[in-house]
Structures are given as structure tokens and as C-alpha cells.
Amino acid sequence: MHLSYSFIFLLLIIFMLEATITQAQGKSTLVSAIFAFGDSTADPGNNNYIKTPSRSNFSPYGRDFPNHVATGRFTNGMLIYDFIAKHVGVKESVPPYLDQSLSTEELKTGVSFASGGSGFDPLTPKISNVISISKQLENFEKYKEKMEAAIGKEQTQNLIKEALFIVSAGINDFVANYNTLPIRRINYTTSAYTDFLLQHVDRFLQELMDQGARKIAVANLLPMGCLPFVITLNSDIINAITKRDCIDSQSSIAQDYNFKLQNMLNDMQIRFAKLGSRIAYMDIYTPLVDMILGRKYDFEIVNRGCCGTGSVEFAFLCNPISFVCPNASKYVFWDSIHPTEKAYYLVSQALLPTIDSITKY
Ligand SMILES: *[C@@H]1O[C@H](CO)[C@@H](O)[C@H](O)[C@H]1NC(C)=O
Numbered sequence: 001m002h003l004s005y006s007f008i009f010l011l012l013i014i015f016m017l018e019a020t021i022t023q024a025q026g027k028s029t030l031v032s033a034i035f036a037f038g039d040s041t042a043d044p045g046n047n048n049y050i051k052t053p054s055r056s057n058f059s060p061y062g063r064d065f066p067n068h069v070a071t072g073r074f075t076n077g078m079l080i081y082d083f084i085a086k087h088v089g090v091k092e093s094v095p096p097y098l099d100q101s102l103s104t105e106e107l108k109t110g111v112s113f114a115s116g117g118s119g120f121d122p123l124t125p126k127i128s129n130v131i132s133i134s135k136q137l138e139n140f141e142k143y144k145e146k147m148e149a150a151i152g153k154e155q156t157q158n159l160i161k162e163a164l165f166i167v168s169a170g171i172n173d174f175v176a177n178y179n180t181l182p183i184r185r186i187n188y189t190t191s192a193y194t195d196f197l198l199q200h201v202d203r204f205l206q207e208l209m210d211q212g213a214r215k216i217a218v219a220n221l222l223p224m225g226c227l228p229f230v231i232t233l234n235s236d237i238i239n240a241i242t243k244r245d246c247i248d249s250q251s252s253i254a255q256d257y258n259f260k261l262q263n264m265l266n267d268m269q270i271r272f273a274k275l276g277s278r279i280a281y282m283d284i285y286t287p288l289v290d291m292i293l294g295r296k297y298d299f300e301i302v303n304r305g306c307c308g309t310g311s312v313e314f315a316f317l318c319n320p321i322s323f324v325c326p327n328a329s330k331y332v333f334w335d336s337i338h339p340t341e342k343a344y345y346l347v348s349q350a351l352l353p354t355i356d357s358i359t360k361y
């Protein structure tokens, strides 16, 4: 008798706990879907379906997924926006739009249109033949048509209105384009080029809103001067092989861009508030620089990637015959450009208040 009373009591507690958890989940599910646009920081594998050297659907990419599956994400596991999708309660990870096998159910909770190597400058995606931002928007329009056919026009409109939009690009415009090719440098100073990029960001965001987007989060630039590849390229030989300190002049470019981006987004938020728009500035720079300078978090290696020598390899240079460090969680960077899953996870956690500010109100 005693036993069965405590058993019932236990069941009751479990039942109450479950009810509380379900309720809490119910409250946070104000987001219908997640859509991502941009570059490798948000591309879960769209580049697998196009002809480009900018790919990562081979080992050791994806090494820390179960079965080590190389999805096309440019890291050893998940991206920031996979973790955010999970946080807002829509799905465990965001699939690439170009995967033709996605079910209507999967499409309904969101996809990524991003393409590794892309940027806001229309010239940037041409360098590695990847999907431009304007083409990503066209793909979004096609997505909408597909959904209208599947679930109806009104439902699709609501879906878009309640969805979280993530925009994450800009680093390739500097690293692959402005710093590498002479074309833009002839016409633009760094500061003028920053303004040029931000005009494209502004136009893109307006087009997204024209398409019905209302909750939009835009990532800033990560500390560019601390990317292992940028350190290697911009150092004298001594720094390149010994200390590998960040290149402050390069991080300053990112800081200037970020400052202007934040002001621009604040202005847009004011201008578009009457539409019901919520536009947020996502600061990925600060958590990353905190990791790299050891101000917060506890990484052992901050100036080299886990793959290869860690100083130059990414995409096809980080491949099945590359040396790979045994434990990527000790590294901020997975290859010479892209953070590890561990770093991405910590950045995603730092972003949650920002995400909540535009999704819960
Ligand atoms: C950019 O530079 C080229 C060559 O110097 C020049 O012909 C062109 O007019 C410039 N474009 C702009 C937009 O200033």
C-alpha cells in the first residue's frame, strides 16, 4: 500500500513537471519557421548542389556529427543558426533549400538559402561561383510559390510573418574580394567600401520586408583580423609562425562596419516599426573576440584551426588527408576561416537575448 501511494505521488510529480515543461515550450513557440541568408556561416550545404570549389561536403568536415556526416556545413558540427532554430523551438537543424528531397513539413519550419563564399557585393559570389544574395532572394520567392501551392496563400503569408529571418554575410566581401582583388580597391577606400556594402544590406533587408519578412536578425562581422587565414596572410614571417597575434588593422575594419551596421539597423527599426517589423543587430564579434583574447570561455588554441596546419587550409585544402586535431572543442577555429561547433554554440548562447527580443514580445 505504502509503495503504491508513493508510486502514484511520483507519477503525479512527473505529470506536473511535464505539464510545466510543455507550457514553457508552448510560450516560446511564437516562431513559425527560420530562414537564413548569407554565406558559409549560415550555409548548411546548398553549395553541395552547385558547381563551385567552395565546398565542405567531405571529411573531416562534420567530423563531430554522429556518423561523421559531412553535410556541407563549414565546420565540424552545427552552425550558430541550427542552435537558434532549436532555441526558438522550430527544429533541430536547418536544412539547405536546394535539397530537393525535403518534405512539405520540413519546408514549413524553414530552410537556409545561404551559400558559402557569398557576400553583399554582387562581385563576391562570382569569385567562387556561388549563390548571390539576390539569387537567394529569388529562391525564397520560389519557396513561397511552392508553399502557396502546398498549404495555401494565407497560411503561407502567416508563416512568413511569424518566421525568424537570419542574415549573415560580409566577411567574404573583405577577405576574398576587397583585400585580395584590386577591382574594388581601385574605386573605394575601405570606409567607402563599407558604405557600399551597407547600401546592399539596406536594399536586401527592404526586399525581404517587401516579401513579408517581419522578424529579422542581422549578424555583424566577426573579428576579421583574428581569422587564422588573415593572420597568416597579413603577418611578417615571425608573427605568422610564432605568436600569431591578431591583425588589429583588419579587426578595426570589422569594428567600423559593425558600428555603421548597428546604426543603420536602429534607423531601419524606427522607419519600419509601423509595419510591425522587428530588426535586430546580432553581435557575433564580441563573444568571438572574448574567446580569442581569453577574456571569457576557456579555449586552448585560439590562433590556428584544428584542420591541417591551421594557418591556411579551408574548403578543399582541408580534406580527408589533412591532419586533424584530436579534440576540436579545445579550438576556437575549425579551419583557417571557420569557427568550431563549440565556438558557434557559445556564440549562439550569447545571442539568445537578442533573438528573444524580436521573437517574444
Ligand atoms: C571604377 O574604376 C574604373 C577604373 O579606374 C572606372 O573606369 C570606373 O568608372 C570606376 N567606377 C566608379 C563607380 O567609380
Ligand SMILES: *[C@@H]1O[C@H](CO)[C@@H](O)[C@H](O)[C@H]1NC(C)=O
Pocket (backbone or CB within 6 Å): 327, 328, 329, 330
Ligand atoms: C575535449 O575538450 C573539451 C574542452 O577542453 C573537454 O571538455 C572534453 O572533455 C574533451 N573531450 C574529450 C573526448 O577528451
